[in-house]
Amino acid sequence: MIVTTNGSTNSSFWGELLSTVAIEKGSRSVVIDGFTRDSRPIIELGFPTFTSGFHPYDSKGRLDVIDYKVPIECGRVKVHNGDLVFAYFDGIVVIPQAHREEVFEKALQKVEAENKMREELKKGMGIIEAHKKYDAL
Ligand SMILES: O=C([O-])CC(=O)C(=O)O
Ligand SMILES: [Mg+2]
Structure with a gap:
């Protein structure tokens, strides 16, 4: 899963509960151009979560999902549904589907x-x- 909060810095987008449901639905990782919270429980869940930062506030009333499976810009990189995303400690690489x-x-x-x-x-x-x-x- 790859996400952008379009530059919002008012709250986290991600957290332990979303990690829990993501795991249950078969997701293997999340990359967010935006913030998370609940870092310690997420680490304990073992769900690889890559973010541009952390924020203690929850997302309620601050962030909403407006679309999915649409092209986004994540960390100044265009990402399309079906692209391959490799995320590791050192950084994140997006490989367009056509070049896989x-x-x-x-x-x-x-x-x-x-x-x-x-x-x-x-x-x-x-x-x-x-x-x-x-x-x-
Ligand atoms: O801020 C949010 O909405 C995310 C959150 O805490 C969670 O998923 O546990
Ligand atoms: Mg939480």
């Missing part, structure tokens, strides 16, 4: 090169030589 195959193939090549490079580094190869050999970055 190509990006997947290239990402797998990169992972393969990094795996080989890591093995060589463990065996003592220097970082400069390893970069020259695997060009993994």
